[in-house]
Amino acid sequence: MLLLFGVILLLGWLYSQKVKEIVTRDFNEQQLVLARHAAQQVESSLNMLKRELQLLGNSPSVQYMETAFMARRMGITFSSVKDEGVEEIRFIESNKKTHVVNSSGYHTIYTSSKDLSYLEWARNKKIRNNIVIKDISLITPLVKKDTGASLVMKMVLPIWQVSVDESHPLATNNFSGVLIFTVDATSLVKVITKDIRSGKTGYAWVIDNKGNFLYHPESEFIGKNAFEVRKEKKPTISFAKINEIQKEQMLKGKGGTSFYTSGWHRGVEGEMKKLIAYAPITLDSKGADIWSVAVVAPISEVEGAIYSIHVRQLSFQVIVIFVILFGGILNIALVLSWSNSLKDEVRKKTMDLEKSEHRYKSLVENAEDIIFTVDHNGNIMTINHSGSTFFNHEAYKLTGVNIGELCLNEDSAALQLKTIDEVFASGKSKQITYSVEVDGNPRWLSTNFTLLLDEHGNPSNVLGISRDISDRKKIEEQSYYTEKLASVGTLAAGVAHEINNPLAIILGFTDLQLEKTQPDSELYEILKTIEKQGTNAKRVVENLLSFTRFSEQKEENVDINQNINSVLSVVGNTASLHKITINKKLPDSLPQVKGHAGELQQVFFNIINNAISAMKTGGTLSVITKPADNGDEVEVVISDTGYGIDRQHRAKIFDPLFTTKKVGEGTGLGLFVSYGIITKHGGTITFETSTEEESTEHGTTFTITLPTTKQ
Amino acid sequence: MPEKLLIVDDEPDMLKLLSMIIKEKTSYEASITNNPLEALELVKNGGFDLVIADLKMPGLDGIELLDAIRQTDKDIPVIIITAFGTVESAIETMGKGGFDFITKPFKKEQILFTIDKALKWAELQKENRMLKEQLKKVEG
Numbered sequence: 001m002l003l004l005f006g007v008i009l010l011l012g013w014l015y016s017q018k019v020k021e022i023v024t025r026d027f028n029e030q031q032l033v034l035a036r037h038a039a040q041q042v043e044s045s046l047n048m049l050k051r052e053l054q055l056l057g058n059s060p061s062v063q064y065m066e067t068a069f070m071a072r073r074m075g076i077t078f079s080s081v082k083d084e085g086v087e088e089i090r091f092i093e094s095n096k097k098t099h100v101v102n103s104s105g106y107h108t109i110y111t112s113s114k115d116l117s118y119l120e121w122a123r124n125k126k127i128r129n130n131i132v133i134k135d136i137s138l139i140t141p142l143v144k145k146d147t148g149a150s151l152v153m154k155m156v157l158p159i160w161q162v163s164v165d166e167s168h169p170l171a172t173n174n175f176s177g178v179l180i181f182t183v184d185a186t187s188l189v190k191v192i193t194k195d196i197r198s199g200k201t202g203y204a205w206v207i208d209n210k211g212n213f214l215y216h217p218e219s220e221f222i223g224k225n226a227f228e229v230r231k232e233k234k235p236t237i238s239f240a241k242i243n244e245i246q247k248e249q250m251l252k253g254k255g256g257t258s259f260y261t262s263g264w265h266r267g268v269e270g271e272m273k274k275l276i277a278y279a280p281i282t283l284d285s286k287g288a289d290i291w292s293v294a295v296v297a298p299i300s301e302v303e304g305a306i307y308s309i310h311v312r313q314l315s316f317q318v319i320v321i322f323v324i325l326f327g328g329i330l331n332i333a334l335v336l337s338w339s340n341s342l343k344d345e346v347r348k349k350t351m352d353l354e355k356s357e358h359r360y361k362s363l364v365e366n367a368e369d370i371i372f373t374v375d376h377n378g379n380i381m382t383i384n385h386s387g388s389t390f391f392n393h394e395a396y397k398l399t400g401v402n403i404g405e406l407c408l409n410e411d412s413a414a415l416q417l418k419t420i421d422e423v424f425a426s427g428k429s430k431q432i433t434y435s436v437e438v439d440g441n442p443r444w445l446s447t448n449f450t451l452l453l454d455e456h457g458n459p460s461n462v463l464g465i466s467r468d469i470s471d472r473k474k475i476e477e478q479s480y481y482t483e484k485l486a487s488v489g490t491l492a493a494g495v496a497h498e499i500n501n502p503l504a505i506i507l508g509f510t511d512l513q514l515e516k517t518q519p520d521s522e523l524y525e526i527l528k529t530i531e532k533q534g535t536n537a538k539r540v541v542e543n544l545l546s547f548t549r550f551s552e553q554k555e556e557n558v559d560i561n562q563n564i565n566s567v568l569s570v571v572g573n574t575a576s577l578h579k580i581t582i583n584k585k586l587p588d589s590l591p592q593v594k595g596h597a598g599e600l601q602q603v604f605f606n607i608i609n610n611a612i613s614a615m616k617t618g619g620t621l622s623v624i625t626k627p628a629d630n631g632d633e634v635e636v637v638i639s640d641t642g643y644g645i646d647r648q649h650r651a652k653i654f655d656p657l658f659t660t661k662k663v664g665e666g667t668g669l670g671l672f673v674s675y676g677i678i679t680k681h682g683g684t685i686t687f688e689t690s691t692e693e694e695s696t697e698h699g700t701t702f703t704i705t706l707p708t709t710k711q
Numbered sequence: 712m713p714e715k716l717l718i719v720d721d722e723p724d725m726l727k728l729l730s731m732i733i734k735e736k737t738s739y740e741a742s743i744t745n746n747p748l749e750a751l752e753l754v755k756n757g758g759f760d761l762v763i764a765d766l767k768m769p770g771l772d773g774i775e776l777l778d779a780i781r782q783t784d785k786d787i788p789v790i791i792i793t794a795f796g797t798v799e800s801a802i803e804t805m806g807k808g809g810f811d812f813i814t815k816p817f818k819k820e821q822i823l824f825t826i827d828k829a830l831k832w833a834e835l836q837k838e839n840r841m842l843k844e845q846l847k848k849v850e851g
Binding site: 493496497498499500501503504505506507508509511512534538 | 722724725728729731732735767793794795814815816817818819
């Protein structure tokens, strides 16, 4: 940046130097034009005077010195040239009579010695034909009050009698005299040069062939020698340069431009540089006598312009630099600010995205439903917390597992994989219900499969949302089971009625006939056997009926032993089929309990049925009833020698719908209902169990206590 | 003069058993029919002291028969016997004015006891009414 700054400043300086050079040159060229123009004007004024002089000299009245006419003729000429600085016209006759015409009019005077010298100069025949004015070198400074110092010069013409007229038809060629114009040279050049202005203050001055000032705005300089007067005025300043210009250029009739050091300008004092342009004023055709006009101006004229240009340019540069600098800074600031805001925006968006992702992840992870994704082959890609909890595996262990492997059976696996295929093919969601295996137990899932698309809209995965509907399935099965039971009950009741009618007849007739038969006879034995078997049949039917209509019963005093016998008679066949020995201790002295016989019967049935189920390969079922130690309760202890209850199931056995039995065999309601019934009766139900792994004396013992009627 | 009983059951063997029990164990006179509509006619014609009817019969079941009998005779006791014993049917029987409800199979003692009880009750009812009528006459 600093380098750039330096380069710009250097370029600016060089540029301004160049501009200065060009402007200076142009300025001096203009001054030269002015100088030349002035020189031409001076020359033409002089030429005009020469012509007038010639004309007057050609006049026969002058040549032949016819006084009367000559005076008039001189007067005419004077009147036409007096405005050009001619102060006097003098004709010096060879006979030494001098005629003078000036502003005072015509008169004659004696010829002075000075005039005589002109006369002598003019007699020289060599210059006779050169009818040119000869610059009189005799220039006399005069002091005039009104116009200040002036230089006057004499324009001299020798007069020879060469003209012819009526009076002088033949030229005599005699010498008549000399004709002189006395010209105020200062006035002549002043008219032309005084108004010259180069720039604002530049002016013109004129020097003669000797280096004397013909004209200078500083009036005291007029008439003085240009090589000396400056030194007199300012001795401390070296005027070598201007002196050289005057000597080598101006006095030698050359034109051109240059500069020099001066000590003043129009009243301003001090050393200063001045520009000068000069042009020669040629006085005769031979170029022998030369004046020179100079137009000068202080360099400050140019520098003023240059300065303003320079200032403008510098200002412009500074402005440009500042604009660039400010623009750069602004740009950097904007870029920084934009970058920062972009960063902020990105950070905010990232946070939003993270939040959103976290929210969705949290939604998925905290969802009660099992949410997972699988690939086209049914391999699990992701699974949420509910899923890993459900399958009782860490989520990472489930990743990559084929979903079919989790199914309970091949049908479920095939159904799932087929559904995934269909969802991939059709893009439509599909809901299916199937069973899976969790820790060896069947569970039911209702799953909605939805196709997921990648960012290009191509099928990528299938999203599965599963709901554990095992409980619902169990309730459905339970209601089916209950309905089945109800219809079986209805059927049993109808059958019981149909059986009871013939039984009543059989037993009735047997009873009548027994009375008529000798007790020790064979017929009597036969009739007794008929009666016994009929009574057995009657009891089975009664049990069946009581089992199907216990809800009709009201609270009453219940004989627990009888209740248990009723149950055992129903399950007796099943027990013997499974090679189960029933060991019962039902003391007669057992107090009765208050309650619903049917409900209690159901409790005993459930527990005894479970005990039988637990002894697939046979065993012993013990049913013991006894008064409790406190005397206020009856205790029923039902124990089996089965495989016991697994440790992980022990806390759940009274839960509704919990079962370890196969589908259709158990409802998961038995112990739950039993617990409810016992609790309702004010009793308790507890169990102790040990599995084969835990003890050689494995099995389960349920202990039920029920308050007696005494309470 | 022995009391006359009417036994109604769609099962002839049951009619035979009941009539045999009554004949052998009591001095009552038993009439039987397996047609409940005929039974109603017989009751209307009068002369019976007790009706024993099965609950489930084609045409007219025991409860309907009881209803119909109550339309004509308010005093005659009706015993309902059924092989399909439910609390609801027992309550309905008693509510309709049935004397008792016996479920099959039954002990003959049970039925005989119920018959005696019913006849005594009917006798008492009759006496009671006669006494009331006499009292009315005396007072009148």
